[in-house]
Amino acid sequence: xxxxxxxxxxxxxxxxxxxxxxxxxxxxxxxxxxxxxxxxxxxxxxxxxxxxxxxxxxxxxxxxxxxxxxx
Numbered sequence: 840x841x842x843x844x845x846x847x848x849x850x851x852x853x854x855x856x857x858x859x860x861x862x863x864x865x866x867x868x869x870x871x872x873x874x875x876x877x878x879x880x881x882x883x884x885x886x887x888x889x890x891x892x893x894x895x896x897x898x899x900x901x902x903x904x905x906x907x908x909x910x
Contacts, residue, residue, distance in 0.1 A: 847895030
């Protein structure tokens with residue numbers, strides 16, 4: 840796996856870790872600010888990170904194709 844593929848995997852792991860900690864924080868943080876933060880930031884961040892991870896994987900696939908065709 841190249842840097843592009845590794846970065847995509849790292850992004851998804853970071854998102855997973857963030858969401859685990861976010862869920863755990865719900866035990867002690869239960870107010871309107873948490874709800875707004877979730878809506879304004881996390882719910883927008885999740886699809887953005889998933890998209891970036893997919894893009895990194897697509898780059899990895901293209902790089903593999905280039906390597907195989909140019910060798």
